[in-house]
Amino acid sequence: MTNAATPWWRDAVFYQVYPRSFADANGDGEGDLAGLVAHLDAIAALGVDALWLTPFYPSPMVDGGYDVADYTDVDPRYGDLGDVDRLLAAAHAAGLRVTIDLVPNHCSSEHAWFRAAVAAAPGSPERARFLVRDGRGPDGAEPPTNWGSVFSGASWTRLPDGQWYYHLFDPTQPDLNWDDPAVPEEFERILRFWLDCGVDGFRIDVSDALVKDFDAGDTPDGSPVIPKGADSPLHEHYRRFRRVMDDYDGDRMAVLETGAPAEDVALLLRPDEMHLAFDLALTRARWSAPALREAVEEGLAVSRLSGAPATWVIENHDLPRAVTRYGNDVELAGEYVPEVEEELPEPADAAAVLARGTRRARAAAVLLCALPGAVYLYQGQELGLPEVEDLPDEVRQDPVFHRTGGAARGRDGCRVPLPWADAEPPYGFGPAGSSPWLPQPEVFADLTRERQEHDPGSMLALYRELLAVRRATPVLRRGTLDWLPGDDDHVLTFRLTLDGEGAGEGEGAGGSAVVVVNTGTDPVALPPGEVVAASVPIDDLLAPGGALPGDAAAVVLR
Structure with a gap:
């Protein structure tokens, strides 16, 4: 505790x-x-x-x-x-x-405040609650700035009386004015x-x-x-x-x-x-x-x-699932519009891609639960x-999909x-x-x-085991992280240390742990100590000649 x-x-x-x-x-x-x-x-x-x-x-x-x-x-x-x-x-x-x-940051265009703002006159207290501005150019027909929405497209929408309101996201999400x-x-x-x-x-x-x-x-x-x-x-x-x-x-x-x-x-x-x-x-x-x-x-x-x-x-809820990201080996380029920096490869074997992604997601779970x-x-x-x-396409509901004309698939797939x-x-x-x-x-x-x-x-079962180990091992929750040299560019290794005071009352000695993440294909040796968590069966790591395989991770208490 x-x-x-x-x-x-x-x-x-x-x-x-x-x-x-x-x-x-x-x-x-x-x-x-x-x-x-x-x-x-x-x-x-x-x-x-x-x-x-x-x-x-x-x-x-x-x-x-x-x-x-x-x-x-x-x-x-x-x-x-x-x-x-x-x-x-x-x-x-x-x-x-x-x-x-x-x-x-914003509310719905159906919020009582915004409905009142639309009905009110320019300069009214109701409009002051939102980011409403006059437009530029003849008759104010141009938006106040060239700023775009993070959901793609313009971030200004014109009101019936000619003023414009700002929305960082969708037009149905008017931004609130925090200066009011x-x-x-x-x-x-x-x-x-x-x-x-x-x-x-x-x-x-x-x-x-x-x-x-x-x-x-x-x-x-x-x-x-x-x-x-x-x-x-x-x-x-x-x-x-x-x-x-x-x-x-x-x-x-x-x-x-x-x-x-x-x-x-x-x-x-x-x-x-x-x-x-x-x-x-x-x-x-x-x-x-x-x-x-x-x-x-x-x-x-x-x-x-x-x-x-x-x-x-x-x-x-905003980003593609880790199993699929890791299986396709991509790096995401955006937060709200989850596109990738390169075209996704056409998987020759969807089952193989899923298996690879799952192995890597298991290793990522070990890393995640071992970070302080x-x-x-x-x-x-x-x-x-x-x-x-x-x-x-007909069931997708994310405004990202619709505002990009389908160019970005949006976030429905993780929901x-x-x-x-x-x-x-x-x-x-x-x-x-x-x-x-x-x-x-x-x-x-x-x-x-x-x-x-x-x-x-x-x-x-893996997540239950990892969370139980994390709860029982204060160094994983509160330790100081120091990087250790790995065998090559495919191995991530760090040490966590914690003094007895940092462990907290009734939690025992602080101790140390070493976390090893092998993102490559060749097995790597683990440091000496007690293997308390791993993305692969621990018994396999303890067997004679046992080593951490590729796309795997382990936590070793020292």
């Missing part, structure tokens, strides 16, 4: 739930809060510490719920506020903390509403983009100008958030989604600002020792600059689910509903005969939780 003096979130493992695709209790094809409550035991048995729920608020669902129409209610497709109360009670009883998404006092006041109310309900923390969407500098005008590449440095008003907004959270007991926390440079992220993690920040480098890295090392170094750089723990993730700091898992990651790449049991759809996601909102592939029949439950060689 964590030292009582150490905030729980510093080395916690969070399990990300995409509610629409987790479990469907009422058979309407979409996941709901009741389905989540019914399966909390499966999450608790995995060995995680907390949940993170993506948005369940009322929403037109243009962008998977990140177009929020009401920040303090529940979309009827998911249930109601009573279901939130039941979820919080059941999760806390199971020893799980609950964190939820907060979306402060009404906006931070409203979000303080929203934070207190959910903290009063009993939530333990927040994941803050698009956290570094709240402030825009329109005085900068056009940019050479059409990118928006978003100040993030020490002088940015952004910091006072997060200090205000922090003061609200500090009013509550229980070490309430927030983690930032940000793609800013390390020095800017570190500023957001100062003691009077936020607690954690995602580093997404591991989600983009190609399967190679140098690329993985560079990604880990990026996360450690933020931690060194800020004093906050590093926060590790290899999958989430906080760890985030995405639902289905523990089952080794691949990306569903062959969804029919396909989970397989729980049985040999055919809906694989226990909902009642027999129900139709999930996205079709599930045949390969899910071999990857259901039921099928993996009693298979000691399954991905599910």
Whole structure:
């Protein structure tokens, strides 16, 4: 267990739930809060510490719920506020903390505030809550700047009376104006509403983009100008958030989604600002020792600059599944538009690609669970689910797909509903005969939780073992990382050390561990010590002449 003096979130493992695709209790094809409550035991048995729920608020669902129409209610497709109360009670009883998404950069065009802004006159208080500007050129017919949307296309849309409003994402997601006092006041109310309900923390969407500098005008590449440095008003907004959270007991926390440079992220993690920040480098890295090392170094750089723990993730709801990324051996080029830097190869043998990706994803799981700091898992990651790449165009819902005319496949492929049991759809996601909102592939029949439950060689069994070892081994959660020389460019090796004080009361001696990740094809020898975790059977490594094979990883206690 964590030292009582150490905030729980510093080395916690969070399990990300995409509610629409987790479990469907009422058979309407979409996941709901009741389905989540019914399966909390499966999450608790995995060995995680907390949940993170993506948005369940009322929403037109243009962008998977990140177009929020009401920040303090529940979309009827998911249930109601009573279901939130039941979820919080059941999760806390199971020893799980609950964190939820907060979306402060933008709201839905169906939000009452935006409807009022559209109906109001230019210069009105209603319009001041949004980034509304006069256009350029004759009759203001040209947008105020040349800035583009990260979902592709323009980031300005014209209102009926001729003014323009800004949206970093889709036109149905107007950006809020954080320079208007009404906006931070409203979000303080929203934070207190959910903290009063009993939530333990927040994941803050698009956290570094709240402030825009329109005085900068056009940019050479059409990118928006978003100040993030020490002088940015952004910091006072997060200090205000922090003061609200500090009013509550229980070490309430927030983690930032940000793609800013390390020095800017570190500023957001100062003691009077936020607690954690995602580093997404591991989600983009190609399967190679140098690329993985560079990604880990990026996360450690933020931690060194800020004093906050590093926060590790290899999958989430915005990016292709790790099994498929590693199987196809690609490096991602973007965060919101998941394209690759080169054309995906046509697999000669899809089964072979899946097997290779699974081997590498198992090794990546060992790496992930052996990195000090906080760890985030995405639902289905523990089952080794691949990306569903062959969804029919007519079922795709991601605005990325539609705004690029299909040039980018978007994020639907990592959001396909989970397989729980049985040999055919809906694989226990909902009642027999129900139709999930996205079709599930045949390969899910071999990857259901039921099928993996009693298979000691399954991905599910691996994650349970890794999380148990992590919980029992303080050096993996809080150790200091030092790189060791590998045998060649295909081997990643580092040592974790921890003194007895860092281990915490009742946790025993600090000790050390060595983590070896072999991204090549030739076996490599392991250092002396006790092998406590590996992506391949440990008995094979302990046999005479045993060595770590290619596409594998192990943890050795010294």
